[in-house]
Amino acid sequence: MPALPDLLFYAFAGLTLLFGFLCVANPLTRNPVTSAMFLVLTICSLAGLFVLLNAFFLAAVQVLVYAGAVMVLFLFVIMLLDLKEEERRQLNKVALGAGSVAVAVIAGILIKAVMSAKPAAEQLVEGTTKPLGRILFTQYLLPFEILSLLLLVAMVGVILLSKKELK
Amino acid sequence: MQVGLHHYLVVSALLFSLGLLGVLARRNLLVIYMGLELMLNAANLALVAFSRYNANLNGQVMVFFIITVAAAEVAVGLSLIVALYRKRQSAHVEDLTSLKL
Known part of the structure; x- marks a missing residue:
């Protein structure tokens, strides 16, 4: 079982x-x-x-x-x-x-490539909010800020694309 | 048999293939887009599995970034599809052949 x-x-x-x-x-x-x-x-x-x-x-x-x-x-x-x-x-x-x-x-x-890989060591890591937030706001702070800029660009682009007539 | 990294990677590979099948076989732009989403999700699953079995959170941060970029990509792509539909009255790839020689 x-x-x-x-x-x-x-x-x-x-x-x-x-x-x-x-x-x-x-x-x-x-x-x-x-x-x-x-x-x-x-x-x-x-x-x-x-x-x-x-x-x-x-x-x-x-x-x-x-x-x-x-x-x-x-x-x-x-x-x-x-x-x-x-x-x-x-x-x-x-x-x-x-x-x-x-x-x-x-x-x-x-699948053949996956099967020929060596299995990794069994360890435990918990992806809860606290450790993830810590790593996101220290090690990955710059990509995080760039990402917010990307969202702004996407928003402006979508609004421009959805206007009735493009000038 | 104990479920390990290989099991998750096989599921991820199969899900990726399903997404690819959707992109290749379907002719509706929206369903092709859903196939793309499936492929992105398959990559996410592989990254989370690697992160779990290597005790390293970097993979999960990458998945977080991928989800955000995918949301932006969907918004832009769908607005492009709507603009295209307004111009050509079709969301069918076989009707969009103006670049064909």
């Missing part, structure tokens, strides 16, 4: 991959809203995996920023655009086959 964290790992990993598959290649529907909803579920299962890896702060940020802010943005844009046409289009069978082969080869290469 495996330990509980191992069982939880298999559960969350299976859910992540299942929802991820349903997000990109749902066999029943090609509605973008369905894809967005499955992306939310994928991200929430990933947050579960983060908790299992002791990255508690990142799990919270993942749910807040990705499943909250980013997905609301996605849904807004999906509902802003009229995407009814998507469901009437034919899938390009050749492109789908070639893409699947390429993806399978890349997955094989990645």
Whole structure:
């Protein structure tokens, strides 16, 4: 009988991959809203995996920023655009086959590379707010400030792009 | 078998492949964008797993930065898609061939 964290790992990993598959290649529907909803579920299962890896702060940020802010943005844009046409289009069978082969080869290469790596020593590190905040505001202070500048630039750029007419 | 670094890395590789499949197989710009998000998340998972099994918090700080940059990237990308849709009335990559020779 495996330990509980191992069982939880298999559960969350299976859910992540299942929802991820349903997000990109749902066999029943090609509605973008369905894809967005499955992306939310994928991200929430990933947050579960983060908790299992002791990255508690990142799990919270993942749910807040990705499943909250980013997905609301996605849904807004999906509902802003009229995407009814998507469901009437034919899938390009050749492109789908070639893409699947390429993806399978890349997955094989990645997994082979992972398996040939040496396992690291088992140690414990807790990604709670306190140690993460300490390292963020000492060692990584400059990248942190640059990041805030990047967010400002993105905000100004988005406002400029969404104006009615560009001058 | 004890769950270790390899397990997480395999999940990360599979998730990355799923995202790549979405980018290659789907023809809707928004769903392609969701595939990109999946690939970013797969990289995040690998970084957090490395951070956990090397007892080093730098990986988690990197993931924090990636999440922030991804949020900015999504905002800019989606506003570009909206601007494109206004001009061409389509969010379908097969309709966007004006750069084709």
